[in-house]
Amino acid sequence: MPRGQICAKIERFTIDRMNPTEPSPAPSAPLPFLVSRWAQFYALTKPRVVQLIVFCALIGMVLAVPGMPSLADVQLALIACAGIWLVAGAAAAFNCLVEQQIDAKMRRTAWRPTAQGQLNNGLTLGFSVLLCAAGSLILYVWVNPLTMWLTFATFVGYAVVYTVILKPLTPQNIVIGGASGAMPPVLGWSAMTGNVGPEALILFLIIFLWTPPHFWALALYRVEEYRKSGLPMLPVTHGNEFTRLQIFLYTLVLFAACLMPFVFHMSGWLYLAAAVILSIGFSWYAWRLLREYSDALARKTFRFSLIHLSLLFAALLVDHYLV
Numbered sequence: 052m053p054r055g056q057i058c059a060k061i062e063r064f065t066i067d068r069m070n071p072t073e074p075s076p077a078p079s080a081p082l083p084f085l086v087s088r089w090a091q092f093y094a095l096t097k098p099r100v101v102q103l104i105v106f107c108a109l110i111g112m113v114l115a116v117p118g119m120p121s122l123a124d125v126q127l128a129l130i131a132c133a134g135i136w137l138v139a140g141a142a143a144a145f146n147c148l149v150e151q152q153i154d155a156k157m158r159r160t161a162w163r164p165t166a167q168g169q170l171n172n173g174l175t176l177g178f179s180v181l182l183c184a185a186g187s188l189i190l191y192v193w194v195n196p197l198t199m200w201l202t203f204a205t206f207v208g209y210a211v212v213y214t215v216i217l218k219p220l221t222p223q224n225i226v227i228g229g230a231s232g233a234m235p236p237v238l239g240w241s242a243m244t245g246n247v248g249p250e251a252l253i254l255f256l257i258i259f260l261w262t263p264p265h266f267w268a269l270a271l272y273r274v275e276e277y278r279k280s281g282l283p284m285l286p287v288t289h290g291n292e293f294t295r296l297q298i299f300l301y302t303l304v305l306f307a308a309c310l311m312p313f314v315f316h317m318s319g320w321l322y323l324a325a326a327v328i329l330s331i332g333f334s335w336y337a338w339r340l341l342r343e344y345s346d347a348l349a350r351k352t353f354r355f356s357l358i359h360l361s362l363l364f365a366a367l368l369v370d371h372y373l374v
Contacts, residue, residue, distance in 0.1 A: 091164035092178055095147050096140030103361070104139045104235045105132050107258065110364045111239025111251055114317065114371055124243065130193045131242035135235070137186030138202045144179040145210040148172060157276040179210075190242075198242045205234040219281075222288040229262035253311045258360070260308050264301040264337060265356035267294050272346040272353075291344060298352070299337040306330040309363060318370045325366035333359045 112128045113120070120128070147154065147165045154160035155167075164170045170178075183206060190199035213228030221227075236254035241247055270277055270284045271294060277284040286294045309326040312318040336352040 091169050094164055095144040097143035101136055101139045105136050107235035108135050108239035110368055111236030111254060112243050113368055115240045115243040134186045134189035135202055135238055137182045138206050141179045141182035142206045142210045144175060146214050148175040149214050153280045156280045194242050195245050197245060198238055201241055202238050205231050222283045222285045225266045226263050229259050232262050233258035250317050257308050260305040261360055264298040267298050268349050268353040271349040295341045299341045302334040302337040306334055318367055321373060322366045322370035326363060329359045329363050
């Protein structure tokens with residue numbers, strides 16, 4: 052259940068428990084409202100998505116530091132994660148602001164505070180600007196200017212280029228816009244080194260190729276919602292069968308990209324084994340989806356894609372300390 056609804060239920064329960072014959076004390080009245088309002092702002096940041104972004108950035112940070120990190124490295128990484136989290140949350144909030152009418156038409160997003168009219172445009176925009184400014188300041192002052200500018204460029208790429216321009220205009224929106232979503236490891240790498248190395252670009256490539264099959268699997272079983280919203284997602288413009296073929300082909304190319312960390316000596320055999328097993332699993336789901344479609348299978352493919360990326364990067368992290 053969304054946090055906004057949970058907080059609303061808590062508020063109603065609190066009111067019902069009060070004695071109706073006695074007035075409630077004035078000082079306690081604002082508390083449920085403040086809790087509810089905080090939950091609404093928190094929901095704007097899309098916490099689960101931002102957590103994955105920060106996790107991928109952390110992988111870039113860890114891989115950029117040879118061997119065990121020093122205390123200074125740990126402190127720098129924590130500060131960088133905080134800055135990246137704030138800017139990513141700002142981008143998510145701005146996305147909710149721009150897409151509030153679209154979100155209201157789709158079941159998976161209709162609960163968002165902007166879609167329900169719980170937060171007005173001014174509050175949402177101000178919240179986004181505040182988070183972006185705070186995160187950018189942290190990155191510029193306590194990390195390095197390169198990371199700040201790369202993170203800000205990622206904000207613009209997602210919040211403006213993807214959300215405002217690409218998403219409503221082309222079915223290739225998720226392919227082109229996926230570049231923003233693939234940036235976290237690059238941000239993490241630059242935070243620790245002050246530059247962007249080829250290793251960071253390999254991690255970028257993996258997420259860039261992972262994004263289309265991941266998102267198109269979701270779009271397949273949500274196709275009617277996307278059609279109703281008017282967004283030109285691939286299943287809407289090119290049909291179910293063509294989208295399934297694209298998902299399968301992307302998983303094959305992604306398979307090859309997932310081997311690159313081993314080929315370029317970024318990792319060892321543990322990562323290679325994990326990459327092969329996870330990539331075979333993703334391709335197998337995509338193959339089944341291509342052969343015989345069902346909404347249930349598309350949903351399983353989408354969920355496995357999340358497992359694929361999370362475990363792939365976790366294996367990369369563990370392997371880094373074992374090699």
